[in-house]
Amino acid sequence: MTRKEDRRITDMGALKAIAHPLRMQLYRALNVAGAATASQLGEQVDEAPSLVSYHLRKLAEHGLIEEAEPRSGDGRERWWQPASEGVSVHDEDFRSAPETFAAHTAFARLLVDQRAELYRRFLDERHAWGVEWTGASRDSESTLRLTPAELAELNDELLAVIRKYDDKGRADEAAGDTEGRENVALHVYGFPFRV
Structure with missing residues (x-):
């Protein structure tokens, strides 16, 4: 697909x-x-x-x-x-x-x-x-110690994993595997903060 x-x-x-x-x-x-x-x-x-x-x-x-x-x-x-x-x-x-x-x-x-x-x-x-x-x-919350480049790399890797599962789910559904399948929202935020 x-x-x-x-x-x-x-x-x-x-x-x-x-x-x-x-x-x-x-x-x-x-x-x-x-x-x-x-x-x-x-x-x-x-x-x-x-x-x-x-x-x-x-x-x-x-x-x-x-x-x-x-x-x-x-x-x-x-x-x-x-x-x-x-x-x-x-x-x-x-x-x-x-x-x-x-x-x-x-x-x-x-x-x-x-x-x-x-x-x-x-x-x-x-x-x-x-x-x-x-x-x-x-749901989870993690506090990481990263550089901007590491955060960008992490976001790219997470997006690749999300797309892999989305593509697989859509392909399986198109092939007729619909049992138990629902819409799933996945929200990921990565941002710097100071306390």
Whole structure:
């Protein structure tokens, strides 16, 4: 299975397009679903299809999502899909001016908030997942003493491991191995701090 590349966001327009709470939710939902209509996404985020359609068009204007082949016989439905495997936003692309740096920081904070909410929801609902899933779900915190180069190397190695498991899971699922398979969120943060 060939992996599509992530879309690296380097311009303010695209960053502002995705740095909206509802748009980020819609983008994440499309990545999970693969393709969906505004009505389907509206049900997931509890918003009117017309509002969802507006925000989907804004994401499409910046090449973050694109129209997809219809998945049903209803020709009136407009289907959408992510235009890439995911998006990446790098600090170095937004350091040039205070306003671009601030926009990048706001986007990063939005991601942290939405990721934390996703994890809180799991914590609140974990009793419903059963022993096998709760036993496999872990969180950890490590305090390492690294240089910037070592942190970059660690991040690259972790990303390679994550991609290996993602590729294997998708290939196994495509081959029909769907038993017990669920969406899994894995959030990794590596950053310096001082006490």
